[in-house]
Amino acid sequence: MLDALALPHPIDSRAGAAVLRRSTIDDADAVIALLADDAISAARGDVASDDDRPAYTAGLVEILADASNDLLVVELDGAIVGTLQLTSIPGMSRRGARRLLVEAVRVRSDLRSSGIGSALMRWVSDDAAPALGAAMVQLTSDASRIDAHRFYEHLGYVGSHKGFKYAVPQG
Numbered sequence: 001m002l003d004a005l006a007l008p009h010p011i012d013s014r015a016g017a018a019v020l021r022r023s024t025i026d027d028a029d030a031v032i033a034l035l036a037d038d039a040i041s042a043a044r045g046d047v048a049s050d051d052d053r054p055a056y057t058a059g060l061v062e063i064l065a066d067a068s069n070d071l072l073v074v075e076l077d078g079a080i081v082g083t084l085q086l087t088s089i090p091g092m093s094r095r096g097a098r099r100l101l102v103e104a105v106r107v108r109s110d111l112r113s114s115g116i117g118s119a120l121m122r123w124v125s126d127d128a129a130p131a132l133g134a135a136m137v138q139l140t141s142d143a144s145r146i147d148a149h150r151f152y153e154h155l156g157y158v159g160s161h162k163g164f165k166y167a168v169p170q171g
Helices: 025-036 039-043 050-065 116-132 146-154
Strands: 009-013 016-022 069-076 079-089 098-107 134-139
Touching: 009 116, 016 116, 025 039, 025 050, 025 069, 025 079, 025 098, 050 069, 069 116, 079 116, 098 116, 116 134, 116 146
Parallel strands: 098 134
Antiparallel strands: 009 016, 016 069, 069 079, 079 098
């Protein structure tokens, strides 16, 4: 399903010309570092520990093997500087509307406010969603991410719902 996306795709930013492309297993360490390069994610355990690498790699392998999922990366000057996960979800509500779920949006901390994130999210709404037949793009954002909320609202996203989650006990 997500193979319908026209990738690689150029991303223009104040940091320079970048390329949005599908991730490969070789990008695992760079994506792990992007997750750890975020205080909220790090507080949840995304600290780029070598001990956790097998779990991250297994997750990436599963994402890449699922036709409804994709992990994309932004490459600038040979370095991975951004990432996001897309999931195409068929639905029954809204007359069978398909939704495009966006997760784990990250831009390297020294490049935030460079336009990379804006270009990435505009590509999602303007190119990816129509190409996949999605009626809407949706995402969740931690309640403490006030700057991220302003960012998404500036791009036209509306904080229309309250999300809930349940942590399944592991053991």
